[in-house]
Amino acid sequence: ALDAHLWTYRDDSFLPHATWRVGDVADQPIVLAIEPDNPNGANVRFLVDNAAMPDDAQAYERMVLLFNGDDPDALAAARST
Incomplete structure (x- = not known):
């Protein structure tokens, strides 16, 4: 739900992000995760x-x-x- 909200909230307030499921998760500035690891080195x-x-x-x-x-x-x- 948070992922969908960040994509659709407002055009002028987009926050670049991805979920832990994407293949290039290590390159993402913000990762929404439910796992305890730190996939993007935040x-x-x-x-x-x-x-x-x-x-x-x-x-x-x-x-x-x-x-x-x-x-x-x-x-x-x-x-x-």
Whole structure:
């Protein structure tokens, strides 16, 4: 759903990206992935909706947690990370 939304949101706000399924994933600036690996050698990783912290989290310059701040459980989970 996120992939489709990024392709169709607005013509003037296109964000070049691919999913982990493409053959040239290592050449993509932004990769939407559900696997814990880092297929394009990114230095920033976004985790959405309580996605698990990857084992190699220390390899990234920054980890960004996206969650519903109005959800007490999501807020508690983000704070415990």
